[in-house]
Amino acid sequence: MKPSVGIRDVAQHAGVSNATVSNVLNRPDVVAPATRQRVLAAIEQLGFVRNESARQLRAGRSRVLAYVVLDAANPFFTDVARGVEDAARDAGLALFLCNSASDDGREREYLELLHEQRVEGILITPVDTESAQLADRGTPVVLVDREATDGTRCSVAVDDVLGGELAVTHLIESGHTRIAVVGGPLSIQQVRDRHEGARRAVANAGLPADALTFLETRGLQVGEGRNAGDRLVGLPSGRRPTAAFCANDLLALGLLQSMTQQGLRVPDDLAVVGYDDIEFAAAAAVPLTSVRQPREQLGRTATQLLLAENEPDHEHRHVKFQPELVVRASTSARRTGVR
Amino acid sequence: MKPSVGIRDVAQHAGVSNATVSNVLNRPDVVAPATRQRVLAAIEQLGFVRNESARQLRAGRSRVLAYVVLDAANPFFTDVARGVEDAARDAGLALFLCNSASDDGREREYLELLHEQRVEGILITPVDTESAQLADRGTPVVLVDREATDGTRCSVAVDDVLGGELAVTHLIESGHTRIAVVGGPLSIQQVRDRHEGARRAVANAGLPADALTFLETRGLQVGEGRNAGDRLVGLPSGRRPTAAFCANDLLALGLLQSMTQQGLRVPDDLAVVGYDDIEFAAAAAVPLTSVRQPREQLGRTATQLLLAENEPDHEHRHVKFQPELVVRASTSARRTGVR
DNA sequence: TCTCCTCGTTGAAACGTTTTAACGGTTGAG
């Protein structure tokens, strides 16, 4: 089926050596215009497609970057990916996206494959920062939206503890004293950090630690948020929190749906704060108060760090951005008379 | 920095030939357990990572599929991608996602690269179906969410004309006689088809053709929807449509935001129908009536067709699914007394 | 005319695997 036309077929057809064809492909300026035309014509005519494997095998380089994303369905990550792609593009590299879907095994498989492919570099938001599958294997790796604990690689992160603190402080200042923290699994560092921030806020306000109720979820998707909402409503009304801080916006949106379905009003019966401030947060049934992160910038910066990795005297850096609270209707209680 | 340990280093270290190492890697059962252990130990010890380029060059095969997506930020496509990945996974292949971001040039670059990489197959939702960059170059290509006009490749699509018809018929039956069709650019086939469906619905109902007002957008993102909304509100109120059919949910959500911001109510002042029924449609400020497509199934089926491509007597197939209207609050007019 | 450059082109050696046919050694049947 495939006659598989190679560089030497082109050479023969154009009456030159294969080295010349290679030159036309890689250093067009070095070859005489007339020959160049002849070779290009031959390429066109034979439908030649350069074999990247062979090229890479010999040349060593690879022209592609990969970003292993935690959940491709989460707009937060696609926004980060946009930043990554822009930066990669500026450097003349293409970007392959891989979706680990929060699955340890998939993540490992993709990492293995990418190492074997000898991509120029790997960006990853790992399922588990401590995991051994991140060990150095020759290809530079930069952590995105996670902080590298050891100094063995670069990372770009956002201060999640601060983010959690901002969110819960806002709830406390709005008068809430029973607050649910929704998120999970705890193996994800972000969840832990945001939870930690929540605890810090409570401590700062001088509230007892049991002002927080932790509702652990099995993941960070909308469906899990709905589940959590159902559980929340099931609590005895005396013990039921009056506000919820969700580890991301998807959970918050799920929670919102659950509330609406059960006939509870947001924020009157339950105030809700999300995290990430994805585009859909503002368009939600009740526009969502959320903690905003510099998404594109996260991706862009991570890529720049990655590209700097193979500079001669490289030192691993850890960049940390600040999050920002965006207040919307889901917490600006109507009970206080607003509107 | 990289000592670049190869298969022969491993062989030497384990006291065997490189062929045996290769066997351990590819046909572990054929080599004696003792030797296998020895080789595996050497691999571990030297931190050997197989060079996929070399493997692929020699073996011909490539273990990866690619999906070139029109807009990675659109949940519709990530849902399709989930279906693709599941199916690819079942076949023992990995999936690389590429985002053309509706850009002709990027699409071409990615296609070029993927052909050069000799991936096992390419799935694509192209910017422009007629485009020459889809020409056969040896790697099988299957169109996703687009119908192949010629018989040169497989495609999996949804009946977009029917979808448009369903949506607008629903609006007409709800009593609307001035309807905006929002979408663009017209170079995208889906936009054309859905528009065509709208016209058909109008014709079927015996309404004049100018019952439809076409609002062309420059893209299919939320921001474009907001723009369209602003333009819509700017129309003289006598001429202003009472309903809008958007080419996808992102546009519809943007339109919704614009309406809210301008103080208009949905559906009372403007009924809205979206398309795709993404997860966020149900969670919107006003839950969105939308046209649902079988997303995962779309991806899964496309992948199966792709994998069938290199069977001996392959005939290109065109699968077409039926869409389904999901009615929610954005069209169930409160004016009729419902709640 | 001779020498020295420059320019465009080329032959051949890599790159690191997979694969094939062949190898020697052991085993079981006759």
Added chain:
DNA sequence: CTCAACCGTTAAAACGTTTCAACGAGGAGA
């Protein structure tokens, strides 16, 4: 005791590029 079959292992030939040193042909300067 012989022979065939089998088993685990191996040497060597690909795979299709890139790269590098070397080459010949002109042209310029002496």
